[in-house]
Amino acid sequence: MLFTITYTGENPTDLGYLLHKNPARPQSADLSFGRVHVFYPETGPERCTAALLLDMDPLDLVRGRRASGGIFDYVNDRPYVCSSFMCTAISGVYGTAMSGRCAKKQELADTPLDLSASLFMLPCRGGVILPELLFEPLGYEVQVEESALLDEQFPEWGSGPYINLTIRGRVRLRDLLNHIYVLIPVFDRQKHYWIGEGEVDKLLDHGKGWLEDHPEKDLIARRYFKNLRSLARSALDRLDNGEWAGEALPPGNDEPETTGRPRLNTLRLEAVFNVIKKSGAGSVIDLGCGEGNLLRLLMKEKTFTRVTGVDVSRTALEHARDKLKIDRLPEAQQKRISLFQGSVSYRDKRFRAYDAAALVEVIEHLDENRLDTLEALILGDARPGTLVVTTPNIEYNEIYGISRFRHGDHRFEWNRARFQSWAGEAARRYGYEASFEGIGEADENLGAPAQMAVFVRVETPGSGPRSLPCA
Ligand code: SAH
Numbered sequence: 001m002l003f004t005i006t007y008t009g010e011n012p013t014d015l016g017y018l019l020h021k022n023p024a025r026p027q028s029a030d031l032s033f034g035r036v037h038v039f040y041p042e043t044g045p046e047r048c049t050a051a052l053l054l055d056m057d058p059l060d061l062v063r064g065r066r067a068s069g070g071i072f073d074y075v076n077d078r079p080y081v082c083s084s085f086m087c088t089a090i091s092g093v094y095g096t097a098m099s100g101r102c103a104k105k106q107e108l109a110d111t112p113l114d115l116s117a118s119l120f121m122l123p124c125r126g127g128v129i130l131p132e133l134l135f136e137p138l139g140y141e142v143q144v145e146e147s148a149l150l151d152e153q154f155p156e157w158g159s160g161p162y163i164n165l166t167i168r169g170r171v172r173l174r175d176l177l178n179h180i181y182v183l184i185p186v187f188d189r190q191k192h193y194w195i196g197e198g199e200v201d202k203l204l205d206h207g208k209g210w211l212e213d214h215p216e217k218d219l220i221a222r223r224y225f226k227n228l229r230s231l232a233r234s235a236l237d238r239l240d241n242g243e244w245a246g247e248a249l250p251p252g253n254d255e256p257e258t259t260g261r262p263r264l265n266t267l268r269l270e271a272v273f274n275v276i277k278k279s280g281a282g283s284v285i286d287l288g289c290g291e292g293n294l295l296r297l298l299m300k301e302k303t304f305t306r307v308t309g310v311d312v313s314r315t316a317l318e319h320a321r322d323k324l325k326i327d328r329l330p331e332a333q334q335k336r337i338s339l340f341q342g343s344v345s346y347r348d349k350r351f352r353a354y355d356a357a358a359l360v361e362v363i364e365h366l367d368e369n370r371l372d373t374l375e376a377l378i379l380g381d382a383r384p385g386t387l388v389v390t391t392p393n394i395e396y397n398e399i400y401g402i403s404r405f406r407h408g409d410h411r412f413e414w415n416r417a418r419f420q421s422w423a424g425e426a427a428r429r430y431g432y433e434a435s436f437e438g439i440g441e442a443d444e445n446l447g448a449p450a451q452m453a454v455f456v457r458v459e460t461p462g463s464g465p466r467s468l469p470c471a
Contacts, residue, residue, distance in 0.1 A: 001053070001054040001056070001080065001081065001082050001083075001085070001086055001120065001121060002051060002052070002053055002054075002118075002119075002120040002121075003051070003052045003054075003082065003086060003090065003117070003118070003119050003120070003180070004041075004049050004050065004051045004052070004117065004118045005019070005049065005050050005115060005116070005117050005173075005176070006042070006047055006048065006049040006050075006115065006116045006117070006118075007047070007048050007049075007113060007114065007115055007173075008046060008047050008114045008115075008116075009113055009114055012043070012044065012045070012046060012047050012048035013043050013048050014048075014105055014108055015048045015050055015173075016040070016048070016050075017102055017104045017105045017108070018097055018102055018105060018108060018109055018173045019038075019050055019094055019097045019173070020094075020096050020097060020102070021038045021050060021093075021094075023040040023043045023048065023050075026038065026039035026040075027039075029092070029093065029443075031088065031089060031092060032441065033056055033057070033085055033088075034054060034055050034056035034057050034085075035054075035055045036052065036053070036054050036055070036089045036092065036093055037051075037052070037053045037055065038050060038051070038052050038053075038093055039051055039053070052089060052090065052093060052094070054085065054086055054089045056085060080121060081121045081122070081123050081162060081188065082119045082120065082121055082122040082123070082184055082187075082188065083123070083184065083185075083188040084184065084185050084188065086119075086184055087181050087184050087185060090177065090180065090181055091181060091399075091400065091401035092399050092401075094177055094401075095397075095398050095399055095400060095401030095402075096398050096401075097109075097173055097174060097177055098174055098177045098178055098181065098206075098401045099174065099401065099402075099403035100172070100174035100403075101403065109172065109173060109174065110172065111172065112170045112171050112172050113170065113171070113172070113173065114168075114170055115168070115169065115170075115171055115173060115176050116166060116167065116168040116169075117166070117167055117176055117180060118164065118165065118166040119164070119165045119180070119184070120164050121147075121162045121163075121164070122162060122163050122164070122165050122184070122187050122188070123161055123162055123187055123188040124144075124161060124162065124163045124165075124187055130186075130187065131144050131163070131165050131167075133216050133219070134183050134186060134216060134220070135167045135179070135183070137214055137215050137216065138169070138171075138175075138179055138210060138214070139169045139170070139171065140167040140168060140169040140171075141167070141168045141169065142165070142166075142167055143165070143166040143167075143168075144163050144164070144165055144166075145163060145164040145165075145166075146159045146163055147159050147160040147161075147162045147163065147164075148160065175209075175210065178206045178207070178208075178210075179210070181206050182203060182206050182207050182211065182220070182224065183220070185223070185224050186219070186220050186223045186224050187223075199225065199231060200231055200235045203221070203224055203235050204235060207220075217236065218232075218236065221235045221236050264439070264440045264449050264450060265293070267439050267440050267450075268360065268361070268390055268439050268440075268450050268452075269293055269294050269297055269360070270297075271390075271437065271439045271452055272294060272358055272360055272388045272390060272452070273294065273297045273298065273301075275386070275388050275452075275454050276298070276304075276356045276358065276386065276388060277301060277303070279355070279356055279385065279386040279456070280355075281303075281304070281354075281355035281356035281385065281386060282303065282304065282305050282306065282355055283304070283305065283306035283307075283308075283353070283354045283355050283356070284298055284304055284306070284307055284308070284354060284355065284356045284357070284358065285308040285309075285310060285351060285354040285356075285357045285358070285382075285384070286298070286307075286308065286309045286310065286357075286358045286360070287310050287344050287351070287357055287358065287359050287362060287378070288310070288311055288312070288344060288359060288360065288361075288362030288365070289309030289310060289311050289316070289317075289320060289339070290311060290313075290316050290319075290320070290361075291316055291319040291320050291323055292309055292319070292320030292321075292323050292324050292339075294358060294360055295307055295309045295320065295324060295337065296323065296324055299324065299333070299336065299337060304336070305336060306336060306354075307336055307337045307338075308337070308338050308339070308340070308350075308354070309337075309338075309339045309340075310339075310340055310341070310342045310344075310350075310351070311339075311341065311342075312341065312342070312343045312344075313341075314341055317339050317340075317341060320339055321339060324337065326339070344359070344362065344366070344374055344377065344378065345366065345370055345373060345374065345377075346377070347377050347381055348377075348382075351377070351378065351381070351382035352381070352382050352383070354382070354384050355384060355385045355386065356384050356385060356386040356387070356388070357378060357382065357384040357386070357387045357388075358387070358388045358389075359378070359387070359388070359389045359390070360388070360389075360390050361390055361391065361392070361450075362389075363389060363391055364391050364392065364405075364407075364410045364411060364412055364413055364414075365409055365410065365411065366411060367411050368411060368412050371422065371426075375426040375429065375430065376430075379426060379427075379429075379430035379432055379455065380429075380430050383430075383457060384457070385456070385457050386454065386455065386456055386457070387432070387454075387455040388452060388453070388454055388455075389423065389452065389453045389455070390439065390450055390451065390452045390453075391413070391414060391419060391450070391451060392405075392406050392410075392413050392414075392449070392450055392451070393413075393414075393415065393416055393419070393438070393446075393447050393448060393449060393450060393451045394413035394414055394415050395415045395416065395446040395447055396440075396443065396446050396447060396448065396449040397413070398446060399443055399446060399449075400449075414451075416436075416438075416447050416451055419436075419451050419453065420434075420436055420453070423436070423453035423455070426455075427455050431457065431458055431459030432455040432456060432457050432458060432459075433455070433456050433458050434453050434454065434455050434456075435453070435454050435456075436451065436452065436453055436454075437451070437452045437454070438450070438451055438452075439451065439452055
């Protein structure tokens, strides 16, 4: 599948700066469903074209996921057409350009330029009027090339349901990319990943500044969500109320989309579970347990005789209670688990006497200047034998095309160096040793999407007295 962008201007190769891809150096990267290549077929004095080629392996699409058992798993148009896979590739490869950042040529990134873009083999079952309906209101000139007749012997069958689409306009590059990112799925409605409420946030984030005024916004929302009316309604309500997401992704939806591989959430919980199990712990406290996903895993393992969840949010605890079906557990099981409301910002005797503790995606919800207190409370006062802390790796946000934080309530997100220096320092201060691991598929330069620190206690008590707030 091919997607090209052409810039006609004074220094056309500036396109390389804007896309953060060097015109002199073709680049390739592995995605979970294939390989993506970026190269420049044309770098003349008047025009420069960047091409994104997505080379999908049809077998990769089936591998590692529960197949439906039908022939469709193996014989389908997915590897050959512009679909949501292309959107994933675009946000992966051009994520920074989509956010509009360009350290070297910010002014150019902020300026409408003469750009054109072509998408090859775009499914267009809504009739050829769809490209005009979608792109003309955004100021583009639209050119459509229909595919050949399905069978020359039977011209009445018409042409195939795919088009090559070229749009031309004077737009900022970020706008062009966001238009395409949102509108490809409007043409091709088969999303390769699960569509949940987080998808509404994504639509609003990428549609910011143009979708609310688009005359076809109803059609866009309906088709974007594959006619899942409740999500389309929620998107339209939020559009009409002028609310913008991206600032407020729900927890756990920080990875944009998965492709048959386990979600980052699952990988994270498994990583934490494995560390705790390997530590030999019998009792575990999950601090900031949310809806209890880690607790559920821990409860399945008999070696954990005491499992406790703590959260500052009563609603989260109620959800956890429901999800874990605590009231319906046999008595022996009920004795193993307990939940209570509490805050990791206040000293609490109930945090003490656990072999292991977890802080999974919690620290980034606290103000950075509260972390000293957190360290003192957990490492200094509660002193579990093992503490596992996970947090997003902000470097990876570039791949997600997220320009700031992954969630509206995050007070900070750290790169690997910052996280490791914080954890290393805290460990030294309180007699622990810290080690680090990435969680999720790592990028060569940006690391893994999530990062984990494992603190193992090496000294018994003795972190001198401190004056701390008390619950
Ligand atoms: N650990 C869970 C939830 C992560 S979301 C998981 O991985 O699924 C962050 C959670 O931290 C939320 O449930 C939030 O209510 C909780 N939280 C935020 N500040 C807290 C504090 N000061 N003390 C305890 N929990 C807190």
